[in-house]
Amino acid sequence: MNFALVDCNNFYASCERVFNPRLIGRPLVILSNNDGCVIARSEEAKQLGIKMGAPTFKNETFFRQHQVAVLSSNYALYGDMSARVMEVMRPLVSAMEVYSIDEAFLSLDDAHGEDFAREIRERVRQWTGIPVSVGIAPTKTLAKLANRLAKKTPQRQGVLDFTRVPDADAILAMVPCSEIWGIGTRLSARLAPMGIQTARDLKYAEMANVRGALGVIGERIARELGGLPCLDLEELPATKKGIASAKSFGHPVETLQELEEALASYTARVGEKLRAGRLLAAHVSVFVETNPFSATQPQYNAGAQTTLLQPTNQTSVLIAAALDLLRSIYRVGYQYKKTGLFVTAMSPEGAVQLSLFEEREDKPVAQGLSVIVDQLNRKLGANTVRYGSMGTRDTWAMRQNRRSRKFTTRWSELPVAKA
DNA sequence: TCTGGGGTCCTAGGACCC
């Protein structure tokens, strides 16, 4: 059995191009939330040397000079396109793991090689408009690596079956450790003094040394490079251990009220996610921070946590807890840049341990309210119905000045064809 | 003026138990 890793090429840029063909052939970048920095680039933008994470404000002139198309990110579109790509592939294989918004591992029979990979590619392209690359190998780590090579080497035309390459070690010798899946700059810096520079070096390194330097993660990666599978296909998404919502503000925020409104809004989002997953959370943590990039403003970072008497997914309960925590860490005199919350200690709905000290609260009413709010907001758009503490002015809201339309998920934003 | 957000896994150390 082998793994295939299918990865969408320049996914966000490709999604935008499906609905706006004028973007084809031009350099195109997609910005992070708040239009803060570059998080995705078309091939042409990469050619121009635009780096991942490049701050927008330092590059506006460059973008204009090179006629780079610049868009805010449109996650409603990317999420929906992702689901379509996955559904095209799912019937073609016996098992699939959706690994990220633009990647999936597939389980392949030994008979399935590059012909099959090309078939997947063609079908996804034809049915969704999204180009993908496919890497095939006996382990996930090698499949990742094969995928990168398939993408980077034009003559491979987007597919590479690593089980059939004549000299695998010669290929591994060209891959620096920092480009191996799971090894970043910090870990590769630990390997360098041991003379381990490339994937080939790591494959043949003394396992005890690798383990000493990188722990079990590193040992697993090294063994996978050698062709020994240590990571399984995970078909079912693991139950979430926590749900977070945190965002930077469009402008610096000083008042407690604005922080409260922002945090209440993020909390409402977390409540929606909990209910969508039929989960309850028992632990809430909240943090605030100032702008770490500012050399002149005084810095302040703080966080606080609490455990609820009873696990919940009710937005009103979560907001009350989150705002209490926020008030306990808020200090006057700072320019806040970001706040957010993280809920943990999750349990499935319907398996609640009642607190010893708490009477059963009037669940049906609260739950009914949240369900109706969820339905209305799904139908009419996010935040149509709000909790009072969220305010209505959104003075703190993130910038998103250049977003394309929600072509596939909102009737009012459907693409229009003129014939 | 302007630098993302949402996750996972592992490790070390302390508290506590028998």
Added chain:
DNA sequence: TCTGGGGTCCTAGGACCC
């Protein structure tokens, strides 16, 4: 007078991924 060893659970922090 003497003061172990092995285990679990929790938390904080580090590193990574997309």
